[in-house]
Amino acid sequence: EAAVTQSPRSKVAVTGGKVTLSCHQTNNHDYMYWYRQDTGHGLRLIHYSYVADSTEKGDIPDGYKASRPSQENFSLILELASLSQTAVYFCASSRVSAETLYFGSGTRLTVL
């Protein structure tokens, strides 16, 4: 079965600190995505990638960077974490663009 693993499961960060969220997939999928989920906003796309060493901006990329060093790994980087970035972050993968996404279990990030 397709597997997407996120780490850490939860994290508390301080304002202005650097945060890295990691995602690993064993699906052999080309597409990987980072979404954030907030109460009142639903899921919103931050960054995505369809090939290693390349990332694309999603709908809300400001304040986030992404890195895709290999097909299996996709990281989300918050260089200067802010209170407004407190949310649950989901990674997903798909074989074809936007088709049948497989999600990780999520990372709950709290910025204090």
Added chain:
Amino acid sequence: GQQVQQSPASLVLQEGENAELQCNFSSTATRLQWFYQRPGGSLVSLLSNPSGTKHTGRLTSTTVTKERRGSLHISSSQITDSGTYLCAMERRGGSNYKLTFGKGTLLTVTP
């Protein structure tokens, strides 16, 4: 910008009753997708439907793309169906496709 509106926001049913969840979207979509989010967070893809009606198990998805609406029917609801159902509109963004999600319908099935 593109928006996806889901209704109702929440729904409480007794076990065995049917559920009808609605999804309306504000711009042209190539497809509607439905996801289930378990209490506690992870999401599972349920159905992907460009137009017309699709069935899988007790789920029926109907998409009327020209009218910018879709629905998910759950027949004979079970307690384990409880959770949040998310509708997502698939749209073309450059050379790729992107999903815009609604806020979800929280379904609670009681004994």
